[in-house]
Amino acid sequence: xxxxxxxxxxxxxxxxxxxxxxxxxxxxxxxxxxxxxxxxxxxxxxxxxxxxxxxxxxxxxxxxxxxxxxxxxxxxxxxxxxxxxxxxxxxxxxxxxxxxxxxxxxxxxxxxxxxxxxxxxxxxxxxxxxxxxxxxxxxxxxxxxxxxxxxxx
Numbered sequence: 001x002x003x004x005x006x007x008x009x010x011x012x013x014x015x016x017x018x019x020x021x022x023x024x025x026x027x028x029x030x031x032x033x034x035x036x037x038x039x040x041x042x043x044x045x046x047x048x049x050x051x052x053x054x055x056x057x058x059x060x061x062x063x064x065x066x067x068x069x070x071x072x073x074x075x076x077x078x079x080x081x082x083x084x085x086x087x088x089x090x091x092x093x094x095x096x097x098x099x100x101x102x103x104x105x106x107x108x109x110x111x112x113x114x115x116x117x118x119x120x121x122x123x124x125x126x127x128x129x130x131x132x133x134x135x136x137x138x139x140x141x142x143x144x145x146x147x148x149x150x151x152x153x
């Protein structure tokens with residue numbers, strides 16, 4: 001694995017989360033804000049970190065390093081500034097996940113929460129809605145505040 005394979009994983013996840021999003025919601029033009037690559041072993045985790053260093057620098061930590069890309073990556077119409085590599089977790093056998101920015105979070109939440117495969121997640125100072133389709137290899141999230149907003153990027 002090299003830096004090109006990390007880029008390929010990011011692109012694969014971007015396609016996957018976009019397909020899941022489009023299956024479940026009617027809103028168009030939502031931008032990808034953030035992507036996470038799920039590692040499935042300690043060896044894979046270390047390898048992903050090694051090659052991600054060639055793409056940018058670590059700026060935060062949450063179940064693995066958050067990397068700010070030296071050169072933002074074009075993903076279709078979206079521009080990705082940050083991604084994360086998640087530590088191995090038996091609860092995350094999927095390929096990865098990603099966040100989309102919604103303009104009106106509260107109305108989006110009211111519209112979709114309670115529908116099949118939609119879940120609400122809350123923490124200290126944050127909230128987001130997720131699509132967890134058991135038949136998909138990708139998880140999709142819609143945060144009340146995106147990571148790039150939170151980090152001021």
